[in-house]
Structures are given as C-alpha cells and as structure tokens.
C-alpha cells in the first residue's frame with residue numbers, strides 16, 4: 001500500500017482557513033456575509049511598488065538569484081530595521097524567505113531536533129503548534145489568560161525556560177493584539193539573559209502596527225548581550241499590504257542566518273526578481289500607506305473595543321497593535337440562541353455565522369477556548385454593520 005510519511009498525520013489544515021472557507025461558501029450561496037476571520041490587511045501597496053515591478057520586467061535576467069537574497073534587498077531591509085531601532089546588523093545576519101511562515105518553518109528545521117522543546121505563550125498563532133508538530137518538537141505552552149492581559153510574566157518565563165531549546169515570542173501578538181511595553185520587554189530580557197542555552201525567536205511581523213504611542217521594543221535593545229541568540233522574523237505581508245507577494249526576512253546571528261541560506265539553497269533557491277523589485281520599492285519608497293493604515297487600524301480598534309465591551313460579561317484586554325481583538329466571550333456558554341445551544345467557542349462562532357452572517361475565528365484555534373478573534377480590516381461600513389450584528393447576537397442569547 002502507498003502511504004504518506006507519518007509526519008503528515010500530524011500536519012493539520014489551518015483552523016483559521018476552515019472558518020474563512022465556510023464564510024466564502026455561504027457568500028457564494030448568496031448569503032450576506034461579513035468576514036472578521038482571516039488576518040489580511042485588506043489594502044494594496046502604493047503605486048511606486050507597481051512601478052518598480054514594471055521597470056523590473058524590462059530588465060529580467062531570467063537567471064537564478066542569491067540564496068540569501070539580492071544585495072539591494074538585504075540593504076533595504078537592514079535600513080528598515082535600523083529605522084525600527086534594530087542596529088548593528090550586516091548582510092551576513094539576514095536571509096529572505098517566502099513569507100514569515102516560511103522563515104518560521106525554516107527556523108524550526110534549523111534549530112529543533114525531534115524531541116527538543118519549543119516554548120511559547122497561549123494564546124498563540126495557530127501555525128506555531130503545527131510547525132512544532134511537523135518537526136517533531138515538543139511544544140511547551142505557557143498560559144496567558146485574559147486575567148493576565150494575555151501577557152507572559154517574567155516569573156512564568158523564568159520557571160518555564162529550563163530545558164527549552166527555543167523560546168518563540170510574538171509581539172505585537174496575533175490573536176490578542178497585545179503589545180509589550182518597554183519595561184515589560186526589559187523584564188523579560190533580564191530573564192532570558194539567565195538562560196543562555198535557549199534560542200529566542202521574535203516573530204515581530206506586526207512591529208509597525210502599534211498604537212497609542214506604546215512603541216515597539218525588543219530584547220536586543222533592552223539587553224544587547226542577547227544579540228548572539230535572538231532571531232528576528234519580519235515580513236512585508238501585513239505592514240505593506242503584500243501578503244500574496246510572499247516576502248519574509250530573518251535577522252539572526254550569522255550561524256542561524258547561514259542555516260536559513262542553506263535551507264533556501266535546497267528549497268526555494270531564490271526570491272523571484274519581480275518580487276525582489278517590489279519588496280525593495282516597498283521598503284525604500286514612501287511610507288505613507290503603511291502609516292495611514294496604522295492610524296486607520298487604531299480607529300477601528302477603538303470601534304471594535306467599544307462594541308465588544310458594551311456586551312455585559314464580555315471581557316477584553318485592550319489591544320495596542322496588529323489588527324485583532326480577542327474578547328473572552330465565555331459568558332455566553334450554556335446559553336441558547338433561538339433554540340441553538342451554545343456550549344463553547346466553536347458553537348458560538350458557528351451560530352453567529354449561520355444566524356447573523358458574521359465570521360469570527362474560535363479562540364480554541366489559538367489555544368484559548370474562552371475567546372474568539374475578530375480581525376477588523378474590512379471596510380468601515382462593513383465593520384460597523386458586522387459589530388451591530390455581533391452585539392445583537394449576544395443580546396438575543398437566553
């Protein structure tokens with residue numbers, strides 16, 4: 001009999017895509033659906049990106065490119081990092097990949113042997129668990145419920161780290177939108193210094209989407225001695241409205257960056273020239289689109305937060321980045337909507353979608369079954385209508 005490799009029995013389709021697909025099917029069947037499900041920025045990059053692509057088409061070399069990434073792209077990314085406060089890196093510290101997801105998968109392959117432990121906070125971005133599973137690593141989950149603002153505490157980290165090969169940290173966080181303050185980062189960095197055998201991967205892809213003047217802070221700024229084992233992951237997907245272009249970056253100690261280059265040489269070889277041109281233009285060109293979008297997301301965050309916290313019993317720590325709100329909706333469990341019993345987050349999201357045409361992702365997809373995720377990048381009129389239906393749904397629960 002022909003069989004698949006055993007690891008494929010551990011590989012699961014993304015829970016987020018399952019909700020998004022169901023919403024799409026209902027829409028195709030003529031239902032009026034408002035999607036708060038998939039985490040896409042919902043805007044396009046500025047015209048200079050398309051101009052750069054047209055220009056690149058006239059110069060296509062048709063050849064293979066660098067496994068690390070084109071020098072001009074590496075330099076553009078280094079400058080972008082410097083502007084974000086990460087200085088002192090050189091081309092040897094950088095490598096490109098097909099999006100941050102690919103960077104994370106490559107890092108798992110490069111750093112984790114079967115049986116090694118990778119630790120991360122719960123709620124987590126769903127793919128973290130799946131990547132750990134595929135490389136046969138043990139995931140150590142560090143619960144951070146709404147009652148602790150969905151944030152990891154230094155004491156919790158200190159207790160968890162012995163025996164952990166990789167600590168994976170996501171700031172700003174998907175699904176909670178939480179952003180660690182400068183002091184919180186410094187306190188966690190002090191703990192990391194005490195555990196020299198642990199690599200630290202910072203999935204910072206939402207670092208330009210921070211609100212309320214909180215700012216983006218990182219461990220290397222707080223404790224420069226961590227530089228030799230902190231790895232930054234970044235991407236153009238969210239900041240520049242380019243999720244489909246598939247451009248991700250890693251900034252790491254040379255040994256780790258070189259490992260990604262080696263994997264690239266066997267997996268993808270290089271980023272396409274056209275994509276490289278678009279990426280250079282996005283990073284080096286005018287930054288008005290990302291800045292304007294960040295301001296719009298902050299206003300939408302306010303709108304969502306006002307709606308969800310108007311519902312009696314719903315608890316929601318205030319997100320200060322990315323484009324997600326993650327309310328604890330467990331107050332609804334045990335109630336019914338027009339005769340349909342709501343036992344848990346999945347029932348709630350299904351009933352909400354069926355009855356009101358509003359698609360959210362159940363919190364259990366992120367390891368927190370008391371919550372659900374609202375991704376709020378849809379057009380303002382849809383957001384207002386979706387929130388109206390959301391609030392109405394809770395008011396109808398008995």
Ligand SMILES: Cc1ncc(COP(=O)(O)O)c(C=O)c1O
Pocket residue numbers: 039098099100101102125170173174203205234235236237243247248
């Ligand atoms: C926290 C986090 N990391 C990584 C990714 C992957 O991004 P990319 O599109 O660059 O692969 C996502 C996408 O949703 C994300 O939310």
